Amino acid sequence: MNEFSLKDLTRVVQALLLAAKEPLSLERMASVFEEYQRPQPAKLAEALAVLQQEAENSSQELIEVAGGFRYQIKADYAPWVSRLWEEKPPRYSRALLETLSLIAYRQPVTRGEIEDVRGVSVSSQIIRTLEDREWVRVVGHREVPGRPALYATTRQFLDYFNLKSLNDLPELDALRELAASEEKEWQDDLDQAPTSPLLDLTEDEGEDLDTQDDPETMGDLLDEDLPEVKELTFADLTQRFEPDGE
Known part of the structure; x- marks a missing residue:
């Protein structure tokens, strides 16, 4: 044939x-x-x-x-399919989701810049969790004393959240509306959500590694200014989602 x-x-x-x-x-x-x-x-x-x-x-x-x-x-069938596994869906802290959101929307960004915006330190465990899940990775270093690592999202991040490209990220207005809605604890449904779970601002009871309360909403955080990136631009990232040529 x-x-x-x-x-x-x-x-x-x-x-x-x-x-x-x-x-x-x-x-x-x-x-x-x-x-x-x-x-x-x-x-x-x-x-x-x-x-x-x-x-x-x-x-x-x-x-x-x-x-x-x-x-x-x-997604309509997720409640039944999820019962095939005894393990409960992972729950992520608000701090982790805020960190991931800042990286996704403001990438490439350093850990220090994230801390400047959030007003609290970003724990090593949060960064390690994001890297272990292959949602973020180091894509370069800022040419300043100490050469801090620049973090950006990966192709695996896009695949996991059902995104074809960064252009498919929810509009910031949607995040602001969510942040302004009634306060309640969100059950994290990362493996079930039909749209980007970046919109779910989940509180993690007793497991938030930050030591201070978050003073601002997600919309406020994303509106904060970050230092200009000179060595690596946002446009450069579109070339970084392909597998490494190893």
Whole structure:
């Protein structure tokens, strides 16, 4: 068979997506075919469109994130699916989510700059947790005494929060509206939320590593000025979400 029909190609692409443990780009999908059978990107996109339409009336959805395409269970079914595991969804402190939000919206940024905005120190445990989850990483150093590390979000961060790019982050107005809403403790649903859980300002009972109360809302924090970044610009980050050429 020299060329796949759309029907056959669709089933092959579906098998690849179901077997993969991570999102698949068009290039990665094409690479599994022998050269003489390799479909063009337009043909793969056509097969993906068929699969997306098929999934509309099912419990799963086929979405595109920064790393490529993947199947996932629709958020409507999360309450039942989550019961397959005894382990409860992770709960994250407000301090951790504020730190992550500042990195996401103001990147690249140093730890000291985050502390200047929040008015409290950022614990090493918070940074370590974000790095362990591969949501942030060091992308450079500011050329000042001590050469502090510059932190930015990763492609894994985008994939986890169902984002194709940084442009898909919620508008700051949405964060301000949430911060101004009634105060209550938010149950963290990071593995279930259909939109970016950066909007969930979760209080973590007894586990917040900061020693001072946060004096400002998320909207206020994001409005604070940060020192100008000269060595690494926001635009440069779009090139840093690709896997390292190792």
